[in-house]
Amino acid sequence: MMTEGMVRERDLAGLSPTAHVIDTDVHATLPSVEALLQYLPEQWREYVSLWGSTYFFRPSQISYPPGAPTSRRPTIDPNSTGSTASGLAALRRDVLDSWDVSHAIVSCPYFVDMFHNPYVGEAMAMAANDWLLAEWLDPEPRLRGSIIVPASQPAMAVREIERVGGHPGVVQVVLPVRSARPYGNAIYHPIFEAAAAQGLVVGLHHGGWPGNAPTGVGWPSFYIEEWVGRAAHFQSQLMSLITEGVFARVPDLRVALIEAGWSWLPAFLWRFDKDWKGLRRETPWVDRLPSAYVRDHVKLTLQPYDGPSERRHLELLYNQLDSDELLMFSTDYPHWQYDDPADAIPPGLTDDALTKLLYLTAREFYRLEDA
Amino acid sequence: MDIQAIPRLNKESSRHTKLVDCDVHVAPVAADSIAAYLPQRWRHHNARFYRTYQGDFYPRRSEYGERFDAWPPSGLRPGADLDFLRKQHLDAWGIDIAVITPITHPSNQANLEFSAALARAMNEWQLEVWLEREPRLRGSILVPTEDPEAAATEIERWAHDHRFVQIYLYAGTLEPIGRRRYWKLFEAAESNRLPVAMHFGAAGPHAPTGAGFPSFYLEDHAGASTMFQDQVTSLAFEGVFVAFPNLDFVLIEGGFAWLAPLMWRLDAAWRKLGGEVPHVDRPPSELLREHLWYTTQPMEEPPNPQHFSAILEQLGGDERLMFASDYPHWDFDAPDSALPTSVTPESRRRIMGANACRLYGLELCTDSKGNG
Numbered sequence: 213m214m215t216e217g218m219v220r221e222r223d224l225a226g227l228s229p230t231a232h233v234i235d236t237d238v239h240a241t242l243p244s245v246e247a248l249l250q251y252l253p254e255q256w257r258e259y260v261s262l263w264g265s266t267y268f269f270r271p272s273q274i275s276y277p278p279g280a281p282t283s284r285r286p287t288i289d290p291n292s293t294g295s296t297a298s299g300l301a302a303l304r305r306d307v308l309d310s311w312d313v314s315h316a317i318v319s320c321p322y323f324v325d326m327f328h329n330p331y332v333g334e335a336m337a338m339a340a341n342d343w344l345l346a347e348w349l350d351p352e353p354r355l356r357g358s359i360i361v362p363a364s365q366p367a368m369a370v371r372e373i374e375r376v377g378g379h380p381g382v383v384q385v386v387l388p389v390r391s392a393r394p395y396g397n398a399i400y401h402p403i404f405e406a407a408a409a410q411g412l413v414v415g416l417h418h419g420g421w422p423g424n425a426p427t428g429v430g431w432p433s434f435y436i437e438e439w440v441g442r443a444a445h446f447q448s449q450l451m452s453l454i455t456e457g458v459f460a461r462v463p464d465l466r467v468a469l470i471e472a473g474w475s476w477l478p479a480f481l482w483r484f485d486k487d488w489k490g491l492r493r494e495t496p497w498v499d500r501l502p503s504a505y506v507r508d509h510v511k512l513t514l515q516p517y518d519g520p521s522e523r524r525h526l527e528l529l530y531n532q533l534d535s536d537e538l539l540m541f542s543t544d545y546p547h548w549q550y551d552d553p554a555d556a557i558p559p560g561l562t563d564d565a566l567t568k569l570l571y572l573t574a575r576e577f578y579r580l581e582d583a
Numbered sequence: 584m585d586i587q588a589i590p591r592l593n594k595e596s597s598r599h600t601k602l603v604d605c606d607v608h609v610a611p612v613a614a615d616s617i618a619a620y621l622p623q624r625w626r627h628h629n630a631r632f633y634r635t636y637q638g639d640f641y642p643r644r645s646e647y648g649e650r651f652d653a654w655p656p657s658g659l660r661p662g663a664d665l666d667f668l669r670k671q672h673l674d675a676w677g678i679d680i681a682v683i684t685p686i687t688h689p690s691n692q693a694n695l696e697f698s699a700a701l702a703r704a705m706n707e708w709q710l711e712v713w714l715e716r717e718p719r720l721r722g723s724i725l726v727p728t729e730d731p732e733a734a735a736t737e738i739e740r741w742a743h744d745h746r747f748v749q750i751y752l753y754a755g756t757l758e759p760i761g762r763r764r765y766w767k768l769f770e771a772a773e774s775n776r777l778p779v780a781m782h783f784g785a786a787g788p789h790a791p792t793g794a795g796f797p798s799f800y801l802e803d804h805a806g807a808s809t810m811f812q813d814q815v816t817s818l819a820f821e822g823v824f825v826a827f828p829n830l831d832f833v834l835i836e837g838g839f840a841w842l843a844p845l846m847w848r849l850d851a852a853w854r855k856l857g858g859e860v861p862h863v864d865r866p867p868s869e870l871l872r873e874h875l876w877y878t879t880q881p882m883e884e885p886p887n888p889q890h891f892s893a894i895l896e897q898l899g900g901d902e903r904l905m906f907a908s909d910y911p912h913w914d915f916d917a918p919d920s921a922l923p924t925s926v927t928p929e930s931r932r933r934i935m936g937a938n939a940c941r942l943y944g945l946e947l948c949t950d951s952k953g954n955g
Contacts (some may be wrong), residue, residue: 282855391796396804426786426793427813430758433821436856437759440816440848441793444809448792451802475847478839478890480808482883487805490914491644494799518848520897525843528893532885548855 224377226551229266232583234574235316237470237513237542238307241299242272242322242340251339251346254333268336271326275388275419276547277435282516285548296347308354314571314583319358319417319470320344323388326421333362338404341376349381356578357434358384358415363391364422366399370406377410383578384413384468388420389445396449396456408462413578416449418442443518446472447480450510454484457497459505466577473518474539478532507535511577513542513570515549519558527560536565540571540574589840592697601948602918606673606782606835606907607681607720609713610647616712620704628697635691638755639785643798644913647686653911660943661911662686665716668894673719676918679726679936679947682721683713684835688753690728690786698727699859702737706747714746721943723751723780729787731764735771742775748943749833754810755785761814761821769827778831778876780940781814783807804914812845815875819849819867820860824874835874836909840883843897846871874897878907878941879934880916888925899931905939950953 244246245265249257260268276283288302308316313438321338324333341359349357359376361369373385385407387395396417407414422423425431426438426445426581459465481503488502498505520526530536543549550556575582611617611785645651647660654660655667662668673681689701700878702725709722724741726734734750741747750772758764760781772779790796791803791810824830834842846868853860853867863870885891895901906922909915922931940948 224822270609278749280856281858353635379847389794391794394792395794397798418759424793424795427759428789428791428793428810429754429756429787429813429817430789432759432813432817434761436852436859437813437816437820440820440845441813443845443848445793447809448794448797448802448806451806452794452797455797455799455802457950473848475844478885479838479844479883479894482840482885482890483808483838483881484805485802485886486881486884491799491801491804494801494809508724516851518844518851520843520847521850525847525897528890528897529844531887532890532893534887 224426232314232571233311233541234571234580235307235313235543235545236468236540236574236578237515238303238316238318238545239547240320240344241546242320243295243299245269247296248339250334251342252335256335257333271324272322274326274421275321275323282439282548285319285546288546296343300348300352302351303545309350313354315354315356315578315580317358317384317578318344318348318355319386319415321386321388321417321419322360322362323420324360324362325364325388325391330362330365330368332469333367334354334365337362337372338375342529345376345379345381349379355381356383356580357381358386360386360400361403363387363400363403365435366402369403372402373406373410373412377407377412382412383580384415386415386417386470389416389418389442389449389472390420390422390426391449392422392424394448394452396452396454396458398421398456400418401458401461402459404462405463408465411579413466413468413469415470416446416472422493442471443473443476447476450506451484454502454505455495455498457495460497460499465509468540468577469510469512470542471516471544472512473516474514475513475519475529477512477538478529478534510538511540511573512538513544514539515542515556517558518548523560525559528558536568537573539569541570541575600932601679601940602677603939603945604678604681604908604918605905605939606685606880606911607668607910608686609663609668609683609709610660610686611708612659612663616699617704617708620707621700625697625700636788637691637785638691638788639791639803641803643800648912650911650913650915660911665713669717672908673855676922678719678918679943680719680721680939682723682748682939682943683709683788684751684782685709685725686722688751688784688786689725690753690756695727695730695733699730699733699737699803702727706737706741710744710746722747723749724777725751726768728752728765729757731767734768736834738768738775738777742777749780752779752781753784753786754781754807754814754815754837755787755789757789759786759813759817759821761817761819761823763821766826769830770822772902773827773830776829778833778892780833780835781811781837783836807836808838808841812841815842815845816849816873817926819871820863820918821860822860824870825862825864830874831876832874833878833887833942835878835907836880837877838881838883839877839898839904842875842877843894876903876905876938877904879921880907880909881914882921888923891923892925895930901933902938904934
C-alpha cells in the first residue's frame with residue numbers, strides 16, 4: 213500500500229508545474245515523556261520521573277486521541293510509539309522523500325498550558341523545543357521548526373521566544389487554538405510583538421486544553437464535535453486578533469491558521485466585514501475591512517480538507533475565496549486526512565493556483581530560501 | 584428619514600407575494616408588565632431578587648440595540664407600542680404575518696422554578712397584549728429551556744392555540760442543545776407538530792466563544808455564528824433528527840452563509856470519525872437539509888452578488904430560507920432591500936413568504952387550488 217501510495221504521490225507532484233513542494237504542517241510526534249528528560253534541568257527531571265510520566269504525556273494525547281482514525285494514518289501502528297529516530301525516518305519516507313519537498317514546517321503539538329503549574333509548563337516547553345531543534349532540525353536540513361510556548365503565561369512565552377526564536381531553523385511560534393481568553397486580548401500582545409521582532413510567524417494550531425468549555429454553550433459529548441468545532445475556535449481567535457488591533461499594533465505580523473479547515477472563511481469574512489461597517493466606532497484602530505487584514509497577514513493550511521465533495525460546489529467555493537494566495541499545502545502528517553495521496557489536493561485548481569498552493573505562497577510567507 | 588411614509592414595496596406588481604417577517608421583537612410597556620402575569624409567590628421574588636445571569640454582557644451600539652427611529656412618540660420603548668409597530672412596520676411594508684419574538688428570554692434565570700413561572704407569564708402576556716389585539720401577529724412559545732420537563736409542560740399548555748407557531752429558545756444554552764437532557768423538550772415539540780426556533784442571544788452565563796470572553800460587541804454580534812455552528816453540530820451528532828424524524832428546527836438571527844461549509848465539514852468529520860456516533864446513520868448534511876430552516880437577517884453580504892446565489896446553490900436551494908427583519912433593532916433589514924437584486928422573482932417569493940407559510944402552516948399562502 214505504501215509503495216503504491218508513493219508512486220501516486222510522485223505522479224501528483226509531476227503534474228504540477230513546479231517540482232517543489234513546501235509542506236506547511238507536519239508533526240514531530242513525541243514518543244514518550246522520557247524523550248524529553250535529557251533536556252530538562254535536574255529539578256524538573258527528578259519531578260517528572262518521580263511524579264509519574266503519564267501526567268506529563270497527556271498534552272500530546274488530549275487533542276489527538278491515540279486510537280482515533282484521524283490521529284494516525286492507517287499504515288502506522290497505533291500501539292507503537294516508537295522512538296524519535298523512527299519518527300523522523302517515517303517522516304522522511306512518507307513525506308520528505310516521497311514528494312519533492314524542499315521544506316516542511318514541523319511542530320510538536322505538546323501544548324503545555326494544560327499543566328496547571330505554569331513553571332512545569334515552561335520547563336516542558338523549553339525541553340520540547342530543545343528536543344525539536346536537536347533531534348529533528350539539526351539532522352534534517354529540509355525541516356523548519358515551530359516552537360511551543362506557555363501561551364497562558366505571556367511573560368514566560370516571550371522569554372522562550374527570545375531564547376530559541378533566533379535559531380536559524382525556527383520559523384514559527386505555535387499557540388494552541390484553544391485558550392481561556394481570545395488571543396487578541398491585551399495580555400497576549402507581548403507574544404505577538406516578540407514573535408514579529410524575531411521575524412517569526414505565529415501559527416494557531418488545533419489543540420490546547422485550557423479548562424474552559426470548547427464551545428460557547430458548554431461541553432459537547434463527542435470528540436467528533438470537537439473536531440468540527442475547532443473551526444469555530446479559529447473564527448473566534450481570528451476575529452479577536454483583528455478586532456483588538458493586533459495587526460494594527462504589529463504591522464509585520466504574519467499569522468498561520470494550521471489545521472483550521474478553510475471552507476468557512478468566505479462566509480466568516482462576509483459577516484465580519486458587514487458588522488464592522490455598522491460597529492466600527494467601537495474599535496477605531498481597525499481602520500480597514502477585516503478581510504483586508506486577512507489578505508495581508510493570514511494564511512491557512514490545506515489539510516484537513518473540509519470543503520464540499522461536489523465538484524460544482526467546490527468551484528463556487530474557490531470563487532468565493534476570491535484569492536489563490538490564502539492556502540498553503542500541508543499533509544498534516546502523520547495525522548490521517550486522506551486515503552489516496554491523489555486526494556491530498558482538492559481538484560480544479562489552475563496550474564498557477566497550484567504552484568502558489570504547493571510552493572510559492574509558503575516560501576514567501578515563511579521567508580524560506582529558494583529550493 | 585420618514586420610512587413609514589414611503590412604502591417602497593410595490594404591492595401591485597407583487598400581489599402574489601406574501602410577506603412574512605420571521606423575527607419581530609416585542610417588549611413590555613413597563614418593567615412590571617410581565618410581573619402582573621406572575622403568581623404572587625413569584626411576583627414577590629421578581630420584585631426583590633430579579634436579575635439575569637446572561638453572559639453576553641456587552642453594550643449594544645444603542646440603548647437596547649434599537650433603531651434610533653423606532654422610539655415611538657408615545658415614549659414607550661421600541662417594540663412596546665402596538666399602534667406604532669403597526670404603522671412603522673406592519674402597514675408600511677405590507678407585512679402579512681409577523682412572528683413575534685419577545686426581547687428577553689425566561690432562561691436568563693438560574694432559578695429554574697422562576698424561569699418556568701416567567702415563561703408562563705410571558706406567554707400569557709404575549710397572547711393578551713399582542714396576539715389577541717393584532718391578527719397579523721403569531722407568537723413564539725417561551726420555555727424554561729434548562730428545565731426541559733417544565734418546558735414540555737409549557738409547550739402542552741399552548742400547543743392547542745394556533746396563534747403560537749413555534750417554540751422559542753435562545754442560542755446560548757447551558758449545554759449543547761442536542762444533549763439528551765433537552766430531549767423531553769423535542770419530544771413535546773414533535774408530538775405537537777411545533778418547530779423549535781433558536782434565536783441569537785445568550786440566556787445563560789457562558790462566554791459566547793469557546794475561547795472565552797471577547798472584548799467587544801462586534802465580536803459578540805458577528806461571532807454569534809460560531810455558537811450556532813456549535814449548536815447545529817450538536818444536533819447533528821447527538822442524533823436528534825434521527826430520534827425525532829418529524830422535528831423542524833429554525834435558526835433565527837444567526838446568519839446562514841456558514842451553514843453549507845459547516846455541512847461539508849460535518850460530513851468530512853463523519854466520514855472519518857463517524858464510528859464514534861453510530862446512531863448517526865446518514866451523512867449529517869442529509870439530516871440537516873431535511874430538518875433545518877433559517878432566516879435572512881443578519882445576512883452575510885458577499886461583495887459579489889453572484890457569490891450570494893452560490894450560497895443558495897451550495898445549500899441545496901432556496902426552500903428553507905425565510906425573511907426576517909429583526910425590527911426594531913439597529914441591524915434591521917428592510918423587506919425591499921434585504922435580498923440582493925440577483926435573486927430571481929420565484930426565489931424571492933419563496934424567501935419572502937412562501938417558505939414560512941409552509942413551515943408554520945400559515946393559510947394565507949395557499950391559493951384556491953391548495954398549493955402552497
